[in-house]
Amino acid sequence: MPDSDTLAFADRPTDTVGLVTPHVAKFDTPLSLACGKVLPEYELIYETYGTLNAERSNAVLICHALSGHHHAAGYHSEEDRKPGWWDAHIGPGKPIDTNRFFVVSLNNLGGCHGSTGPVSHNPETGRQWGPDFPMVTVSDWVASQARLADHLGIAKWAAAVGGSLGGMQVLQWTMVYPDRVANAVVIAATPRLSAQNIAFNEVARQAIRSDPDFFEGWYAEHDTVPKRGLKLARMVGHITYLSEDAMGSKFGRDLRSNDLNFGFGVEFQVESYLRYQGDTFSTAFDANTYLLMTKALDYFDPAATQGGDLAHALAPAQCPFLIVSFTTDWRFPPPRSRELVDALTRAGKSVSYANIDSPHGHDAFLLPEPRYDAVFGAFMNRAARDLKLDQAAAEETP
């Protein structure tokens, strides 16, 4: 039973969870997937922050977004320049306060950061899974996360929390395992992708699939990666994560040198930035995983099986919800969150909603912002109070 991965860490700010080490959980019970295929066995890599209490009632599940992973907070080594992707919100005294919550953050199935996915070994063929890795959906992820909860002895999450695609997983939890989630936080998400969202995803997929180095997904066997395709996919994606204002204020029409050079090299700062983001991503992320994750986004639509009635789809949910959107998010804009809020109120569920003023577009969910943090923290504190976590902690320490 992992207790805590956190260690004291001298030269970092005091509100960090410190040095963390990932764990791997192995599962040999086959998992039936939505696509009809069966994963005979798989592994999930995860990290934990904070301490699980004796009642096992203080666990918080973090669900990651499109290109996210298990490393949500803290540092892997003293040399790490950057902390985990959600370090702004997970740690001592932060909205997800590791002084009272035990945080579990995993890499989803199909990922490329240590959980079983396209880069893993396929026991049936002896090759890498590659493009043979079955299509996984949000519901498959949640089913696998429930097994991870079983593995950790967590019968019910104090809260399930996620932004963007992570928020969709949280929604799925509340509908499929209503008795296993005490609170739900859904940030910068949507109950279904719009045609425009799917269109952007399709451009990203086509960029990857049309790269000559893609080899129908078998690039690893050709000792190459479809770098150009992945780079383009990331560049397109990145544009949708930022707001027009954020891009404008960050780059404007600034040039890298003083003069126009009437060519197709990098001239504007924004071009340089996008190319850099694309280049970095193209060597760090697996193309097959990117394809799978974008399909999981496209497919998510819990209302579809209920005749389009989202309120009906949400009927099984039992827990209080916090829904948060950001004013300049045009990927999953505030009206999409409001659609979710309206379905929840129609279904008579407990829900609060805040639309946070931020210039940072979709990316705002990752960044610290006083009002966002206040709302998020207030919800988590209330959750802790209702679960009597502070009381339990006080009783444990004589």
Next chain:
Amino acid sequence: MMRADLELIYDWVPEGAHVLDLACGDGVLLEALAKHKGVSGYGLEIDHDGITGCIARGVNVIEHNLDDGLGSFCDNSYDQVIMTQALQALRRPDKMLDEMLRVAEEGIITFPNFAYWRHRVHLGLRGYMPVSKSLPHAWYDTPNIHLSTFNDFEHLCRDKGLMIVDRAVGVGDHRGHWTSRLWPNLFGEIAIFRVRRR
């Protein structure tokens, strides 16, 4: 200790009712109603501190600008819609009244009575726009763009064919002196109405 008008409203909300509280502030009323009367529902608010306050209390709150109407709420989906001290700040108070009574059969509305004697003294004798406990802003920065009187609101209800189930006034921290019950338009600082569709 709740604001005087909230205490009165508290008594007017039936046990177990499903309510919408428009401009719910930091959620004190909804919290008390949920705790002691088993009332469910949602607060609508636009003030950031109010929203955070509600969430901290565990009161359901939805960030919503009342000038956008109540379009996302279905007809007859609530037992009561409550709106305290917000009518005067809306762009179209008359349309909000229609909206409230579309969503619920009954509405409870409170607003500062512009005809309160102190306000009259301010304007009539001293020649200044009234500033008081219920109207604390200066004329240039007030959010209160549609001030009205106890009598004005009765007129509006009559024009709309609404039934006034109850009316009361608040004066300062008290529920009202006998004078305010006799002459509400003159002695009531806060007007409190319970109205219904016919």
